[in-house]
Amino acid sequence: MIIHFSSDDVYQALKLSYSNDEHFKKLLEVLTLPPLYTTLRINSVENDPDNNILLEEIQLHLKKQTDALCRPEYNMFIHPVLKDCLLIQNRGPKTIDVVDKEIIVDLSCGMAVLRGAHVFKVGIMGAPMSLRAGDVVSVYADLDGHCLKGTATCYSNQKLFVGNGVAHVSRSDLFNSQTLQSGIGILMTHPVYEAPSLAEMLTVRISSQNLPSIACVYALDPHEGEIILDMCAAPGGKTTHIAGLIGDKGLVIALDKSSQRVKKMQTLKKKNIEMYVFDSTKAWCPSADGSNRPPYSPETFDRILVDAPCSALGQRPCYKNEILLNQLRSYPVIQHQLLKTAVKLLKPGGVMVYSTCTITKEENEDQVSRLLATNPQIKLIHTPYKLGGDALPTCDLSSEDKSKVQRFDPSFLYSDDKDLYNVDTIGFFIAKFQKLK
Numbered sequence: 001m002i003i004h005f006s007s008d009d010v011y012q013a014l015k016l017s018y019s020n021d022e023h024f025k026k027l028l029e030v031l032t033l034p035p036l037y038t039t040l041r042i043n044s045v046e047n048d049p050d051n052n053i054l055l056e057e058i059q060l061h062l063k064k065q066t067d068a069l070c071r072p073e074y075n076m077f078i079h080p081v082l083k084d085c086l087l088i089q090n091r092g093p094k095t096i097d098v099v100d101k102e103i104i105v106d107l108s109c110g111m112a113v114l115r116g117a118h119v120f121k122v123g124i125m126g127a128p129m130s131l132r133a134g135d136v137v138s139v140y141a142d143l144d145g146h147c148l149k150g151t152a153t154c155y156s157n158q159k160l161f162v163g164n165g166v167a168h169v170s171r172s173d174l175f176n177s178q179t180l181q182s183g184i185g186i187l188m189t190h191p192v193y194e195a196p197s198l199a200e201m202l203t204v205r206i207s208s209q210n211l212p213s214i215a216c217v218y219a220l221d222p223h224e225g226e227i228i229l230d231m232c233a234a235p236g237g238k239t240t241h242i243a244g245l246i247g248d249k250g251l252v253i254a255l256d257k258s259s260q261r262v263k264k265m266q267t268l269k270k271k272n273i274e275m276y277v278f279d280s281t282k283a284w285c286p287s288a289d290g291s292n293r294p295p296y297s298p299e300t301f302d303r304i305l306v307d308a309p310c311s312a313l314g315q316r317p318c319y320k321n322e323i324l325l326n327q328l329r330s331y332p333v334i335q336h337q338l339l340k341t342a343v344k345l346l347k348p349g350g351v352m353v354y355s356t357c358t359i360t361k362e363e364n365e366d367q368v369s370r371l372l373a374t375n376p377q378i379k380l381i382h383t384p385y386k387l388g389g390d391a392l393p394t395c396d397l398s399s400e401d402k403s404k405v406q407r408f409d410p411s412f413l414y415s416d417d418k419d420l421y422n423v424d425t426i427g428f429f430i431a432k433f434q435k436l437k
Contacts, residue, residue: 002028003318004143009325014313017361019394027359027411027427034114034193034317035410037421038088040201041209041237043244054205058086062196069189074196079421081385084241085214087421090116092193096164098138101128103167103186104155107320110141113162114317116195119186124174126151131171138164139186143319150175160319163191209237211421212357212388212408212428216307217241219383219406219432220353224249226302229345231280231338234261236268238307243273253301255280255294281337284344299347306342308335310356310363314427316410332362339371343378348437352378355430359409364429365395368405371433380404383432387422406430 002025005011018024042054059076066073079085105113109123119139125147131137140159147155152171165186174181198208222228222242233239233254243252251272256262257279265275278294285295310331311323335356342352354371356363368391371378380401388406391397397405408428413420 001032001319003031004320006320006322007324010321010323010328013325013328014360017359017392017394019392023411027409030410030413031314031316031359031427032319034090034092034111034195035210035424035426036090036092036193037211037424038090038116038195038198039209039211039214040086040088040198041207041214041241042084042086043205043207043240055086058201058206061201062088065196071194079211081387082211082214082218085211087211088196090193090195092191092195094190094192094194096161096190096192098161099136099164101131101135101137102154103127103131103137103139103165104142104147104151104159105139105162106147107141107143107145110139110160110162111317111319113139113141113188113191114193114195116191116193116197117199118184118188118197119165121169121174121181121183121185124185125149126153126155127171127174128152129171131167131169131174133167133170133173135167136164137167137186139188141319145320161192163188163193165189165191207237207240209241210357210428211425212355212406212430213237214241215383215385215387215406216305216353216355216428216430217245218385219355219430220303220305220351221384222246222250222303226250227300228252229283229296229301229304229342230254231283231304231306231342232256232308233275234258234265236265238305239265239273240268240270242305243270246272248272251292253292253294255283281334281341284341296345298344299350301345302347302350304342304346304350304352306335306338306352306354308338308354308356308363310335310358311360313358313360314408314429315357316426328360329362331358332367335363335367336370339367340375343371343375343435346435348377348435350435351381352433352435353430354433355428357426357428359427361392361395364407364431365391365397365405368401368431369396372401377436378433379436381432381434383430388428388430404432 104126391402
């Protein structure tokens with residue numbers, strides 16, 4: 001199975017980025033599958049004696065999960081390079097016999113189950129009239145989005161089996177109750193993919209974050225005493241990672257133009273983070289007053305992260321994408337505006353990292369080529385650790401520059417790469433620049 005695009009124009013536009021049809025097909029296949037590694041970021045400093053205690057607590061929590069569900073313990077280890085990245089090896093796909101009682105959940109709920117979640121009541125769309133708490137059920141994700149809330153008959157449209165579980169609620173409680181339903185509706189005892197449930201594990205010291213997102217901050221390589229700008233900060237994972245690495249001797253300015261997203265970030269607030277609701281494309285102003293509030297004077301920041309808005313086509317698992325061609329083409333425009341502003345705000349000798357969680361050449365390699373062509377004061381440099389692959393062969397970058405970027409391409413799962421955890425990730429792109437003195 002490959003991702004279904006509602007717009008054939010989008011499919012054809014993506015295909016043009018890939019010179020090898022087989023490569024493109026494999027990529028679209030792998031993007032429908034969940035990664036076989038769950039990655040957590042440990043929010044601590046290196047060599048912190050509390051780290052071992054925290055790891056023991058995580059291991060104990062995982063053992064309670066596996067014991068309760070009669071599963072083997074998960075293999076857990078620290079990434080050999082990203083020292084605050086904890087990897088938990090998932091399992092699957094497993095062959096599960098379906099049962100008669102069928103539960104239909106919405107697509108986002110189904111995708112969450114594939115990454116280790118249980119089914120929450122709010123995600124249940126259809127259930128048989130006979131459903132009672134304690135029943136063993138088979139759970140399916142609605143791939144078409146046509147299942148109406150409260151459906152009682154067998155759903156005949158496209159659906160994806162995600163596993164079996166035990167109902168914690170009856171049909172009448174689900175659909176006839178006058179109160180808003182919350183909490184677990186189906187405990188997934190036998191999912192097609194076994195992965196830890198993170199809902200009770202995440203604390204101030206543990207964050208759920210994809211491996212390339214962690215690698216992105218390592219590429220930025222922040223240092224104590226620096227003033228660092230995160231131009232598109234929400235939801236804040238990279239912001240807090242940067243803040244943790246520079247400690248109290250530095251400052252992170254986090255901008256996002258969405259007031260709601262910045263409001264949600266307030267729970268992550270640290271004394272070395274300042275958050276502002278602001279459009280980062282307008283963050284540069286020659287007559288700025290020199291305060292920490294935006295906009296800013298030219299050459300204010302030592303390092304800048306441009307984790308840009310993108311089409312997010314690298315996210316996994318994904319079975320259906322409804323993005324339209326005009327939407328797809330809108331992202332490179334805003335991305336280039338952000339990069340142009342970042343160049344003006346960066347100090348001479350300063351470092352800038354550009355990243356996306358998408359697979360298109362226009363949003364990745366083409367942005368790098370365009371920036372280099374129009375800004376001779378900027379050069380592309382190597383990242384400290386090369387975990388991703390090289391740029392697409394069809395791009396305009398030189399052979400040397402192609403090796404400097406990091407393109408995380410999960411289609412290479414089919415290769416014999418021994419460090420599978422660096423490959424079995426979401427689709428992601430990282431490029432690192434330096435401003436000449």
